[in-house]
Amino acid sequence: MSTNLGAIQGLGLSMVYGFVKQTGGHVKIYSEVGQGTTIRMYLPRSSGQEDVQVAIIDGPVEGGPETILVTEDDEGVRATVVEMLQELGYRVLKAPDASAALTILESGMPIDMLFTDVVMPGPLKSAELARKAKERLPSIAVLFTSAYTENSIVHGGRLDPGVQLLSKPYTREALARKIRHLLNNEKQVALSAEKSENIDPDPRDNTGDASSEQAASRRVLLVEDNALIRMSDADMLADLGYEVLEAESAEEGLQILEQAGVEILVTDLGLPVMSGEELAREVRRRWPHIGIVFATGMNEAPSLEDGPAAVLLRKPHGPDELKTALDAVLPLT
Structure with missing residues (x-):
């Protein structure tokens, strides 16, 4: 509960008290010399459905021939991600910060996905980089990554709600599946746009089917x-x-x-x-x-x-x- 006698008092009890009060409960403490201390925490009973443990898909992963721009300021992380993506068959471009990534995007090189860390050094932030990427390449897929949770990032104002985020640390399999999902999703968007531009004025006759x-x-x-x-x-x-x-x-x-x-x-x-x-x-x-x-x-x-x-x-x-x-x-x- 606290540090050694005479030292600064610890924060254990105050943290316990704060947690219990936030959940609508209360704490009772009973101490007796020579016997010790008993702490009882009373928490409100939940009548909600118990969370179901989600089974993780562990089948074979799939890569592709697309080009991915990796934006990561940590050299070691960047090298690891580039290697994983190359092993999956992707063509990979890399940038140490958002400004360097924007230069690559403005070069006219065809790029299918921007994979960027949320927290980047320099004046250009990752969210603005993503917006500029979409302006220049409307069909580009954007995937953010961060050690922070999506809720904390969105509520902190770093990213807009609804963005695609892969939380660190992640496995090679999780990276492969997330990227493949987003790239295929962009292809579906392109097909949908093409279909909306070429609507057949004569709907098919399915009466005999x-x-x-x-x-x-x-x-x-x-x-x-x-x-x-x-x-x-x-x-x-x-x-x-x-x-x-x-x-x-x-x-x-x-x-x-x-x-x-x-x-x-x-x-x-x-x-x-x-x-x-x-x-x-x-x-x-x-x-x-x-x-x-x-x-x-x-x-x-x-x-x-x-x-x-x-x-x-x-x-x-x-x-x-x-x-x-x-x-x-x-x-x-």
Whole structure:
């Protein structure tokens, strides 16, 4: 509780008191000479659902041929990241600070992803670097990394809400999956933009398609935080004959599910706050009859312990891949 007799008093008890009071509880201390001290902490009982331990995907990782710009001021960390990415097949450019990274971005060299530490030395900060990168290369994917949590970074004003963050320390597998997911997500955005520019004025005739007749009575909840991808996927679902409900977050999706009957959930994995995997587990617990499709840039879908397996829909995808995934989950609903 404190240091040696006569020394400065420690902070143990004050920290305990502060923690307990913040949680709505209280502390009782009883001391008796020659017997010792008893401390009892009383904390409010929680009636919420116990957190479910999420299974980590440990399958093979996947790289690619894209070009990634790594911005990291720590030379040792930078060298390690560059080596890992090169082993995955990526072409890697490197910069020790944001200003050097901006020079590379302005060189006209094709770059698919900016991977930058949040805290960078110099006058140009990482958030501003990301904005400038998007101005020059609108299709570039941006991934931040930091030893701080996403909540502390966003609440501290260093980054905007909804950014993609990989927390340090991270494994080679976590790095590979996060990068592949974001790169594939950007490809899906590009496909969605292309589709919106080339809308067929004559919608396809699905009246003779047996699976479309089956789809006509099905309602799909589409959960996707990227507005362009969500709009494109909703159009494809409607073209396939489904009734579509849309949500941009897992929390909004749960609110819809509480009010409307749904047969199929199509969800992105990389949702803000509550992830697509957490959403799927909650849906499986509360509505086990709903079929689940994971639309993701990753090469594997999380496994759900109870009920039928979820179906993987990889990004980028078109209407044919979407139809195949829905056909696979329809018999399960």
